[in-house]
Structure formats: structure tokens, C-alpha cells
Amino acid sequence: MFVDSHAHIDGPEYDADRDEVIQRALDAGIDTILTIGTGDPHSGALERAVALAERYQNIYAAIGTHPHDAKLFDDQAEGRIRGLIKQSSRVIAWGEIGLDYHYDNSPRDLQREMFRQQLRAARDLRVPVIIHTREAEEDTIEILNSEWTDSKLRGIMHCFSGSWKMAEMALELGFLISFSGSLTFKKAGDLRAVASRVPLDSLLIETDCPYLSPEPFRGRRNEPARVVEVARCLAVIHARSPADIGAITTVNFSRLFGPRIEEAGQN
Ligand SMILES: [Zn+2]
Numbered sequence: 001m002f003v004d005s006h007a008h009i010d011g012p013e014y015d016a017d018r019d020e021v022i023q024r025a026l027d028a029g030i031d032t033i034l035t036i037g038t039g040d041p042h043s044g045a046l047e048r049a050v051a052l053a054e055r056y057q058n059i060y061a062a063i064g065t066h067p068h069d070a071k072l073f074d075d076q077a078e079g080r081i082r083g084l085i086k087q088s089s090r091v092i093a094w095g096e097i098g099l100d101y102h103y104d105n106s107p108r109d110l111q112r113e114m115f116r117q118q119l120r121a122a123r124d125l126r127v128p129v130i131i132h133t134r135e136a137e138e139d140t141i142e143i144l145n146s147e148w149t150d151s152k153l154r155g156i157m158h159c160f161s162g163s164w165k166m167a168e169m170a171l172e173l174g175f176l177i178s179f180s181g182s183l184t185f186k187k188a189g190d191l192r193a194v195a196s197r198v199p200l201d202s203l204l205i206e207t208d209c210p211y212l213s214p215e216p217f218r219g220r221r222n223e224p225a226r227v228v229e230v231a232r233c234l235a236v237i238h239a240r241s242p243a244d245i246g247a248i249t250t251v252n253f254s255r256l257f258g259p260r261i262e263e264a265g266q267n
């Protein structure tokens with residue numbers, strides 16, 4: 001039993017064989033997938049993710065505007081995301097949102113502004129958030145502290161690649177810390193050291209597919225079935241079995257999204 005807490009299987013990379021990819025995930029014991037609808041919010045990308053979650057029992061959606069696309073986010077995009085979250089109980093989170101100073105695909109001041117705006121909207125709707133942060137630790141911490149801390153809502157630090165200081169801050173906020181295939185890379189010793197300090201009840205696993213295929217599949221298109229490799233790696237780090245890690249992270253996921261998932265199940 002495993003949850004892939006962050007996948008982009010609504011994307012065009014899977015148009016040719018999406019059903020097979022989903023079936024392989026089920027066969028590997030991945031009974032829940034959270035697909036993340038990002039991209040240009042005016043292009044139909046959000047709607048595509050929601051439609052996928054409506055179609056498959058084991059798929060939920062998160063939607064939001066990625067920091068890469070901050071320059072495309074506006075009030076109309078916010079209205080669209082809000083509308084979809086209200087309309088479909090299959091949408092369980094707002095994200096991924098945050099800051100990416102590694103690629104700088106959108107100007108940093110705009111990234112910060114749109115991050116704040118989306119946090120406020122998610123807070124207003126009372127939904128958890130999924131945070132993408134890369135080489136922007138200080139600003140991420142500052143913005144979460146000012147916009148999110150007293151919301152009493154939680155979220156996920158996805159594809160965690162930060163320092164222990166960043167992890168500690170996320171844990172203080174009640175966030176779950178999700179590790180991807182990058183944890184399995186040979187040079188990721190520092191990251192594995194951080195992962196060893198994260199308490200079991202705050203861990204999640206993800207693929208972030210189609211990106212970041214874990215070892216031994218590195219460089220190839222990733223898919224949800226391979227989240228098992230991340231569980232294997234965390235199992236070694238925490239001296240548990242992969243099945244334990246699967247079960248523990250599944251419980252963590254349910255605790256975070258429980259009320260919204262129950263609501264979705266009734267519809
Ligand atoms: Zn991301």
C-alpha cells in the first residue's frame with residue numbers, strides 16, 4: 001500500500017499510455033495518486049487534472065500556479081482555481097505553489113507576490129497547500145510565516161531538497177515532508193541525512209513524475225509505480241521495511257486530507 005503524493009500524470013507525456021501507467025501503479029500497490037495540475041492556468045491544464053481525478057477512483061487532484069508560471073497568474077486564474085475547488089470534491093489541495101530561484105522562469109518579485117496571493121486564497125477556502133521551493137529557503141520561510149502560520153491549516157513540502165533548518169521550520173508549521181526519487185541519487189547523501197531526522201509521522205513519498213526517475217531508472221520518464229523505490233530508500237534510512245514506510249506514509253496522507261477525501265468518496 002503506497003500513495004504517490006505528487007505526480008503529473010495529467011500531462012501530455014502520458015497521453016499515449018495513461019491507462020497502462022495507472023494500471024501499473026495499481027499492480028505495484030499504489031492505491032492513491034495525487035495528480036498536480038499546473039502549467040498556464042488559462043490553457044485548460046487545471047481542468048485536465050480535475051477531469052482525470054473525476055474519472056479515476058484512485059486519483060485526486062491539486063491545482064495551482066507553479067512559480068515557473070507566476071507571470072501567467074492573475075485574478076482570473078485565481079477565480080478559475082477557486083471555482084474548480086468549490087465545484088469538485090476530487091480537488092483536495094491548492095498547489096503546487098512557491099518559489100523557484102534555481103530556474104528563475106518568472107521574475108522573483110512576481111513569484112513572491114503570486115505565492116502570497118495563492119496562499120491567501122487557499123486559506124480563505126480552507127484547503128491545504130503543496131509547496132515547491134528551490135534555492136529560496138529564506139523567502140519561503142518568511143512568506144509562510146506571514147501568510148500561513150496562524151491559518152491552522154497544513155500542507156506538504158514537496159520534493160524536499162532543502163536543509164535541516166528548512167525541514168525543521170516546515171515541521172513546526174505542521175507540514176508533511178515529501179521525498180522523491182532524488183533521495184535515491186548517489187550524490188544525495190546530505191539529503192538522506194536530513195530524511196533520517198524527519199519523524200516517521202511527518203513523511204510522505206512521491207514521484208514528481210514524469211521527472212526525477214529514481215535509481216535504477218534515472219533519466220527515463222518516471223511514473224507512479226516507481227514511488228516504491230523512494231519507499232525502499234526511506235526504509236533503509238529509517239531501518240523499517242518498505243511496506244512499513246508505505247503504510248505509515250499512507251496514514252500520514254489520510255490524516256492530512258481525510259475530511260476532503262471522505263467528502264469526495266460520498267459524491
Ligand atoms: Zn515542484
Ligand SMILES: [Zn+2]
Nearest residue numbers: 006036096208
Ligand atoms: Zn510537481
